[in-house]
Amino acid sequence: MQKGLNYLLDKYSVGTEAILSPDGKTVKINGENVPVLAWESERRFIELRGLVMTGRLGNMCTYRIGHTAKKGTCLFELLAREIGILEFTVNSKTTEIFAIAGNNTMNCIVETENGCVCTIELGATLEEGEKDIDKHEIITDSGVACDRVVDTQMPQQSIYVYGKKQEAYMDTDAELYGYKECEINTIRATFANAKSPEICKEKCAKWAHIEKVLAAAKASLDTLENIKVEV
Amino acid sequence: MKRLKIAMMSMTHGHTRKYYDVLKNNPKLEWIAVSTANNEVKEIFLKSVQGIPCYDSDEAMIDAHPEIEAVVLASENSEHLRQVRLCAERGINVLSMKIPTFDMDEYAEMERLIEESGITFQIELELHYNPVVIRTKELIEREAMGKMEAFNATNITLSPVWAFPWQGVPEKSYGKRVQIKPGHDKFRGGALCDHPHIFDLIREVTKSEFDIIFAKVAPNMRHDIEEEDMLAVVGRMKNGVIFSLDPSWSRAENKLKVPGPGWEVFPKRMEVNLVIHGTEGSVFTDCFGPNTYHNGSPENKYTVQYTYFDEWVGLIDEFVENIDKKRLPKINIGWHKNTIKAMNAVYESIATGKAVKL
Incomplete structure (x- = not known):
């Protein structure tokens, strides 16, 4: 990913040095670690946010999020991502959360400042090599927006090959052609950080808030209470 | 073959029309009569079905037809206790709609009436007769996803209140007028009251009962309804x-008086999806899919042509057999009580903002 990032920094003459962490979750810019928040550069979430921000949808009602990942995935890591996606796409912060969990599953009800009531259903059950299965559906009083086709639950790919072996490809970025989708999102989000100190500042604040939501979720799991989150 | 002499009461329930075919065509049934609650449903019925006597009151119908052995209570929830009393007095077996009542005192009275009269009382929860659900139960039974860890389900539809107005009246749907939570402008009786199925299904597939329930009401999609x-x-x-569990009316609809083509605003009118996580994997189920898609008339908008699995065939077969063999229905008044208690706990949690321990 660093190679792809360096390519963009060089091509667009961005003079900032940016070093991605091995897990791709933070980037060191001018000696400071900044959260990447890769989902903010994921095309489908940019489009969902666009539908909200341009007023093409109505007032928020509910938001349904489901994410099933590989066995062993940390549920709080998944929750952090989904809270980030929720807040980014509806442009509003979490104000309260109720969470309940099993061994490899967690369900939450989250409310945001703009009144959206969101369910987040998490599971870490898939085998190694399986692609995550997720779905994000915003339901308003004047329209629904979703990153999955109506009447489906499974993510689709751009290309399916039925030859001697079955293959599937998801290509979303010609400039970074050849990188995996999650790598492209990380490179793009890091590149956005490198270009703008303002974005770095915003992302630090957003991550600090997500950490508060995670702490509230942990408190809810311990107490079985709906926990308020300071905005 | 002796056929069961059956009738329908009220004809105001959203599922009324689902019985027309099965009551006409099931060889084990003889459809004797219907009673209608008002002129509007009477007119709809008379346009839809010919040759079945139609009465203006339940009493008039059963007085005129003492041969009636069973009825389908196709009525608003607020009428159920009165109709159960009437049927118990006359020894008429009952197929009840999905919510006998939300009032637990009324519920206890129904239990007593059924016990004392000895009638068969079956509750209509058609998901039990859905082939996808039957397959899912098999997968759970053989632990295809390992030991179950989570059961997540939608039971989301458009709102039926424009076609079936009683569902928009708190007193008729919930049984009384109760604010959904303090200071809120909506009342109990809406989407939750329409969707008990997933609250029932989870009890069956987990072989367990509800322990903790937490619920929140979201801002209404429809500002012009009371619930x-x-x-x-x-x-x-x-x-x-x-x-x-998501029992919302989250699919927008056109305000049709009689359901039919063009009802959908959102392309899909109804969804029951299950995501079941276990220790070894997950099962994703679409109980009403896949479907057929079109943008034909009347609105030329992209629409999911709902695949009609006729759950009512199996449901009625079981009802007839239960009466014939004097067998306790699977969805009987006793079994269903904890489903209703769980739904009441949802309302309690919404009102208090706290998790409810059952």
């Missing part, structure tokens, strides 16, 4: 399985 239409429910069963 809740959007809500979220999470919690845990006594055996540790966690759940997330």
Whole structure:
């Protein structure tokens, strides 16, 4: 990913040095670690946010999020991502959360400042090599927006090959052609950080808030209470 | 072959029309008569079905037809107790709609009436007769996903209140007028009251009962109805399985007086999806899919042509057999009580803002 990032920094003459962490979750810019928040550069979430921000949808009602990942995935890591996606796409912060969990599953009800009531259903059950299965559906009083086709639950790919072996490809970025989708999102989000100190500042604040939501979720799991989150 | 002499009462329930074919065509049934609650449903019925006597009151119908052995209570929830009394007095077996009542005192009285009269009382929860659900139960039984850890389900539809107005009246749907939570402008009786199926199914497949329920009401999609239409429910069963249940009316509709083509605004009118996580994997189920898609008339908008699995065939077969063999129905008044208690706990959690321990 660093190679792809360096390519963009060089091509667009961005003079900032940016070093991605091995897990791709933070980037060191001018000696400071900044959260990447890769989902903010994921095309489908940019489009969902666009539908909200341009007023093409109505007032928020509910938001349904489901994410099933590989066995062993940390549920709080998944929750952090989904809270980030929720807040980014509806442009509003979490104000309260109720969470309940099993061994490899967690369900939450989250409310945001703009009144959206969101369910987040998490599971870490898939085998190694399986692609995550997720779905994000915003339901308003004047329209629904979703990153999955109506009447489906499974993510689709751009290309399916039925030859001697079955293959599937998801290509979303010609400039970074050849990188995996999650790598492209990380490179793009890091590149956005490198270009703008303002974005770095915003992302630090957003991550600090997500950490508060995670702490509230942990408190809810311990107490079985709906926990308020300071905005 | 002796045929069961059956009738329908009220004809105001959303499922009324689902019985027309099965009552006409099931060889084990003889459709004797119907009683209608008002002129509007009478007119709809008379346009839809010919040759079945139609009466203006339940009493008039059963007085005129003492041969009636069973009835389908196709009525608003607020009428159920009165009709159960009437049927119990006359020894008429009952197929009840999905909510006998939300009032637990009324519920106890129904239990007593059924016990004392000895009638068969079956509750209509058609998901039990859905082939996808039958397959899912098999997969759970053989632990295709390992030991169950989470059961997440949607039971989301458009709102039926424009076609079936009683569902928009708190007193008729919930049984009384209760604010959904203090200071809120909506009342109990909306989407939750329409969607007990997933609260029932989880009890069956987990072989467990509700332990903890937490729920929140969301801002309404429909500002012009009095009841809740959007809500979220999470919690845990006594055996540790966690759940997330969505019984919302989250699919927008055109305000048709009689359901038919063009009802949908959102392309799909109804969805029951299950995501079941286990120790070894997950099962994703679409109980009403895949479907057929079109943008034909009347609106030329992209629409999911709902695949009609006729659950009512199996449901009626079981009802007839239960009466014939004097067998306790699977969805009987006793079994269903904990489903109703769980739904009441959802309303309690919404009102108090706290998790409810059952």
